[in-house]
Amino acid sequence: MASKWWRWQQKSAPYMFISPFFILFSVFLFYPFLYSFYLSLVEWNGGKTKTYVGLDNFSRVLHDEVFWLSIGNGLIIMVMYVPLLLLLATLVAVLLNSNWVKGKGFFRMSLFTPNIMAVVAVAFVFSIMLNGDNGLINVILKQLGLIDASILWLDSPFWARLSVAAMVFYRWLGYNMILILAGLQNIPKDIYESAYVDGATPFQVLIRITLPLLKKILVFCVILSTLGSFGLFTEPLVLTKGGPLNSTTTPVLLIYQESFTNLNFGYASAIAIMFFFLMMIFTFVQMRVTRDND
Known part of the structure; x- marks a missing residue:
């Protein structure tokens, strides 16, 4: 009896x-x-009654200009900061x-500190x-003589997007730098020593050795930054509240507005489902394009 109990414990322990x-x-x-998928099939304002509408919410999402504008905003903000972020994070990590x-x-602590500060x-x-x-x-730009009139950073579509991108850049530079630095420290020192013995310059070592060996971690940073760009919430909410003219409204902010401001929980769930599958497709394409054939 005891042996059976012991055997049962051995088999069940890993699952426990x-x-x-x-x-x-x-x-x-x-x-x-x-x-959430169930809610996307109904019309519900948070009350007791849920009205089944089938795929009407998804049809509404497909024809919603604000939804596609939010996707475009995420793409524009990503282009504004991700290339510069990864370039600078790589250079700082190498240094x-x-x-x-x-x-x-x-320096590592100073660069990483903005990432752990309260976003609000x-x-x-x-x-x-x-x-x-x-x-x-x-004030600084005027004192330097670079501008004559004040720039409406948060009241113009272009400058508002740039302002959000600048804040995201400030917060996530140190995080990506730490990831890339971890990748650098896993590269064997013997490779660098052999390259310098063969007469390679520091620039050639960076281009021919460091960057190729960092490819996987850089791809990871690109995918992470891409998803983060489309998933921005606190930054546009506090800075611009999604304006002006919805120029900084992101899909996550749109979901929040539809659910907790307009009380359209069914429609907000449909947006969330659509956003989820769009991000899956976008990530899959990125991984296919940047995959290592070796």
């Missing part, structure tokens, strides 16, 4: 150890996703991985600095 993950996944991710740089810990606090400071009347940025 991994069960918390599946329980939490089912409760907080899988069930909400299924319930902080060099032996001749002093105070590496201080950072957005509030940015809104003060970018004030169109007497914001710090306009």
Whole structure:
């Protein structure tokens, strides 16, 4: 009897150890996703009555100009900051991985600190600095003689998008730098020593050795930054509230507005489902384009 009990314990123990993950996944991710899909098929304002409308919500999403504008906003903001972010994060990581740089810990901490600060606090400071009347940025630009009239950073579609992109750049530069730095530290030093013995210059080492070996981590950073661009919420909400003229409305912000402002929970769920599958397709395409054939 004891041996059977012991054998049962041995067989069931691994499943007991991994069960918390599946329980939490089912409760907080899988069930909400299924319930969101159910809500996308009904019209519901949060009351007791849910009216089944089938695929009408999805048809409405496909013909909603604001939804496609939010997708376009995410794409524009991504183009505004992601290339520069990855370029600068890579260069900074390479510098902080060099032996001749002093105070590496201080610089790593300083660059990573914005990422762990409260997003609302950072957005509030940015809104003060970018004030169109007497914001710090306009004051500095005027003192330098670069502009004559104040730039309406948060009241013009182009400048509003650029302002949101600048804040995201400020917050996520250090995070991507840490990821790339971790990739650099996994590259064997022997490769660099062999390259320098063969007469390679630092620039050739960067182009021919460092960047190719960082390809996977750079692809990961690109995908992460892309999803983050389309999923922006706090930055546009605090800075511009999605304006002006919906120029900084992102899909996640649109979902929030439709659900908690307009109380269209069914339609908001349809937007969320559409956004989920669009991001899946976009990520799949990125992975196919940047995959390593080797």
